[in-house]
Amino acid sequence: MTVLAWGIFVINFITGFFAYLSLTKHKKVIECHTGMNIAMTATGVLGLIIGITLAIQFPNYYTSITIVSTFLCIIVGIFFGTLGDLQTIVAGISSGIMMGFMSPMIGAMTPSPIVLLLFTTLICVLSFWLLCYSVKIVAKMSSEEVEKSEGF
Numbered sequence: 001m002t003v004l005a006w007g008i009f010v011i012n013f014i015t016g017f018f019a020y021l022s023l024t025k026h027k028k029v030i031e032c033h034t035g036m037n038i039a040m041t042a043t044g045v046l047g048l049i050i051g052i053t054l055a056i057q058f059p060n061y062y063t064s065i066t067i068v069s070t071f072l073c074i075i076v077g078i079f080f081g082t083l084g085d086l087q088t089i090v091a092g093i094s095s096g097i098m099m100g101f102m103s104p105m106i107g108a109m110t111p112s113p114i115v116l117l118l119f120t121t122l123i124c125v126l127s128f129w130l131l132c133y134s135v136k137i138v139a140k141m142s143s144e145e146v147e148k149s150e151g152f
Helices: 002-025 032-057 062-081 086-109 113-151
Strands: none
Touching: 002 032, 002 062, 002 113, 032 062, 032 086, 032 113, 062 086, 086 113
């Protein structure tokens, strides 16, 4: 179970990394509300993965896991928050704090941790796909508006 849990952990972070790279390409069209959605969603799903995985792997160190999970979630929130403005960074940090405290509790209480990790992986992939897709749509719409305004 240890190797499988860490494998799922790595898969989710690779997904998050590529989503971050994809979103960075469209950073110019990310406004306040879109940036807050990105920061809170990304921090939420990756925070769940961090806390649940650490709680599964180190069940006897609950306090340390909560502290480490919170710091890691805050870092994820800052990274995804930098795609927007200062308010987006604050939203990412606050989401990181919440998920850092909540996700180890969920991981400690689950009777079937691998099923929960697989379900969270599905949510993670779908969430990042939805975020990247919505930002690409916004980028496409803004480029069409620029073309229309140049046509006059």
